[in-house]
Amino acid sequence: MALSLSGSFTSCSSDDEKPQVNIDLTYGNASVIDGQVYVVQPDTFKILSVAVTPVREGHKATNGPVSYFMNGVPMGTNPVAPFGVNILTSELTPGAYAVQMFMPVYEEGCELANAVAQIQLNVLSDSTQLPSAAVPSVTQRVDYSFE
Numbered sequence: 091m092a093l094s095l096s097g098s099f100t101s102c103s104s105d106d107e108k109p110q111v112n113i114d115l116t117y118g119n120a121s122v123i124d125g126q127v128y129v130v131q132p133d134t135f136k137i138l139s140v141a142v143t144p145v146r147e148g149h150k151a152t153n154g155p156v157s158y159f160m161n162g163v164p165m166g167t168n169p170v171a172p173f174g175v176n177i178l179t180s181e182l183t184p185g186a187y188a189v190q191m192f193m194p195v196y197e198e199g200c201e202l203a204n205a206v207a208q209i210q211l212n213v214l215s216d217s218t219q220l221p222s223a224a225v226p227s228v229t230q231r232v233d234y235s236f237e
Contacts, residue, residue, distance in 0.1 A: 109197035110145040113153075113207055113232050116172075120211075121226030127189075128212045128220055132180040135211060137189075139172035142205075144197055153205070154194040160211075161188050177211075184215045195236075207234040 118136030120129045129135040137158075144151035155169035160177070168175055173193070191207045209232060214220065 107200050108203050108236050109151055109195045109200045110149075111142045111151045111195055111197060111205075112145060113205065113234050114141045114143065115139070115209070115230045115232060116141075117228050117230070120228065121220065122228065122230045123221050123226050125230070126210045126212055127230065128214060128226075129179055130214045130217045130220070131182070131184065135177040135179055135213075136174065137177075138174050140174070140191065140193065141172065142193075142195055146197075149198050149200075151195065151197040154196070157192040159190040159192070162190070179213050182213050184213050187211045187213065192237075203236045205234040206237055207232045 116138045117127060118138050119133040120127050120135050122128075127135075140153065140156050142151050142153040153173070155167050156173040156175075157167040158165040158175050165175065165177070177189070187210070189209050189211050191205075191209075193205055193207075195203050195205045209230065220226075
C-alpha cells in the first residue's frame with residue numbers, strides 16, 4: 091500500500107518535473123510596502139496563512155507543514171492549515187530580519203518538492219518610520235526555490 095501512495099506523488103510526465111505554484115502569504119499587524127514587510131513595535135507580527143496555488147490550469151496543489159526560521163534560527167513548525175505563526179516584536183531590536191519558510195509542495199502530476207521562501211521583516215520602533223510612498227497591503231506573493 092505504501093508503494094502505491096508514493097507513486098501517486100511521483101507520477102509525472104517527466105521524472106524531474108517540479109511543481110509550478112504561487113506561494114501567497116497573508117499578514118496581521120503588518121504592512122507590505124514595495125515587497126518588504128513592516129511591523130511597528132510592540133505589535134505581534136502574524137503570518138495568518140501560507141497558501142499554495144497551481145500555476146498550470148487544471149492542476150491541484152497544496153503545501154504541507156511550514157517550518158519557520160528568523161535569520162537562520164529555527165522558530166518552530168506549524169503542521170495545521172493555514173500554517174501561520176506569531177512573532178513577538180517587543181523583544182526585538184528595531185531593524186531588518188530575514189524570515190525563512192520551508193515547506194513541502196504537492197502538485198498533481200509532479201514530484202514532491204520542498205520549497206524555501208524568504209521575506210524581509212522590518213521591525214520599527216514607531217509608525218512614523220513607515221514608508222509613505224506606496225499603498226500598504228496585507229498580502230504578498232513570494233519567490234521561492236526548491237531544495
